[in-house]
Amino acid sequence: MGSFSLAMVLSVMIYLGAGWYAGRKVRNLDDYFVAGRNAPTFLILGTLIASFMSTNGFIGEAGMSYRGHGPLIIIMTAVNCMGYVVGALFFGRYLRRSQELTVPAFFGARFQSQRIQTLAGLSIVVGLSGYLLAVTWGVALIITQVTDLSEPIAIILVWISYMLFTLYSGSKGVILTDTLMFILFTTAAVVALSFLVSLNGGWFASIEALAVFEAKPDVIAWHGVLGPETRWDTPGEAILWALILGVAWGIVVAVSPWQSSRYLIARSEHVVIRSACGAAIIMLLLYLVTTFCAAIINL
Template structure:
């Protein structure tokens, strides 16, 4: 009863807060991009919240529970690099465009209504599938916790986020996202710390995982390699999976609509870079703790029928009541934040990008609200009809954008030769080929090795389509001028904001060093001390040291790259600014 009441109260609270945020919505800019005035902490909150959905709390911790906590750290080390890369090569230029949506940016950049429509269609289909998986995760957890029917949880979740998205649009989304970010971050840190401490710290968890025989290898960097439930069969296969999928998700973090669209709401492009670096730090800490906690649940309950319920089971049976409430409401918050983000983007794309609403502000907002309601009802119906598979659905839907949006997004800023036809064919081919190959792979019709993931093959197909279509068509003059305008720096902005951004870059690098030292001591050295007793191979210990260095090393590199990039732009801006009086 306590948990049911806590979840209901949290749903009501988010609904009220979201409604309150809508009081200041007056214009389309307010509704779709929150007036383009969001500060760093709010953009950080909405970036992490839209990424760390129920898939992270249920699907990915379930994968760690199955035997692969440290493979997930390989994945995370690679994927979080996409935060800063995306901000540097795409996000800050997207913010300069002042577009209402990312598809609208593509349409303006290539001077093509068709490119905008194609990008809008991929947004609706891809995010619709993603939202389906997240909703199902929330519904599963609701049933697990309350014992009430699955459909009831889906309807309550749907009513909550649809209610405030309809009224307040982006202001409600980013405000509730930020609050939810605080809640589920506290839940992740508190729940993970309690579980790990209860088992004697990292050394105690590692000892327990090495002692158990049901999942041999779960404490090693490559995870379980034998048995019926083994996902990988060689260390090389596990490493390849972690790196390949990490690169795929780096592209997702860099250019996907639910991540990149947050930058359109930022106060300026320095807020874009600051929030991106802090997002990388937050995600790295999240994965470092949550994945080990997911594996540690095996020491309390090694035979869960559904691994995706691992953290929910721990909340209900291991954690104290107050922390259980925090964890469960945190998981719900993660699901709500992602659903509200996806639903708002779907509605905006239907109204602005596909239908091309050119009415006044009031009519444009009404069109968006109708689109949001219809899209939400369709997704709710599908969630009720389809059997839940959280991680599979979410990872399938999210990676569609890596192959379709990734190449076009980068080329839109950095290529002078890509044409409207190239962009349109790149978006369409990358999306469709990925969709077809992924469905065939999931159905068992084809059996692709890890290094030939559908995303990689479809990205190559998209690049070929871009090159071929751009070769036989010409760049439009308006598109050339638009791209040139994106590369016009703002010296005055650099003078006032560069120092703070450089400081956050140094903080990011320092956080990377801290994570290296933390994992080196608590994982690699602890495993090295246990190696003689458990007769571990030298490669297992060496791999632990390399993982410890690589996990934090990505943050260290990101911080250094960010610092160098900011300082270089700052020097150029100061030179430009000092030369202005002479020019006059």
């Protein structure tokens, strides 16, 4: 078994172990659905970031940064991160105040309508199913690249892994494993950045090399690489793309159940606001790290 395979097996075992540990502490519906409404700021922050920084960040957007569009990813993320603060202030704290177990239940109580609650539930199932399919396929793609497993087997293994601890431990297991993932990939990103910068002679040498990198001119310019081989011909088109997607993703992190449901688990409304502000700051810093890592790999 290679080092990559061993690392993945150990990771899965750790997550399953954490889920099993958390599941043993589930005593009632409050524990299962909202972790007893007692999660501190760090756990809410960890689950917010981990649930967002999945394969879309480490494969899709990292790939765009490698191709020379890192600055646009940073601009998009800066706008996007404001959604955490706005969402917590104008939606998340009221969600927490409602004392409901789920987001559909919140909408049902808010509008006194079973139909609204059902519609909210169906929209969540459809939306999150698409998200989980994308994430599952992304993780399976990585597994097939570093192991001899076929894609169907990898997809099944990934699905079984997260379904086991999620169904058994509920929200307690989710926030714990999410936070472990957050710590793991943040540490890995910082270590990778340090290694790559050191490999290329330090910060100033790395930035200078990227600034004059002939294969991808403007790789660290504010608008990134432009031209017929990209989606944008002018800086205006590029910045417009980043701003539109930034606003769209900002709305997603502000009100989508995929993110906002984490606030139901928070210990208090203060925790909701603190974790949202922390997530906005750390998310932007993490994207700065990952995009620079992806760009510097070109050297």
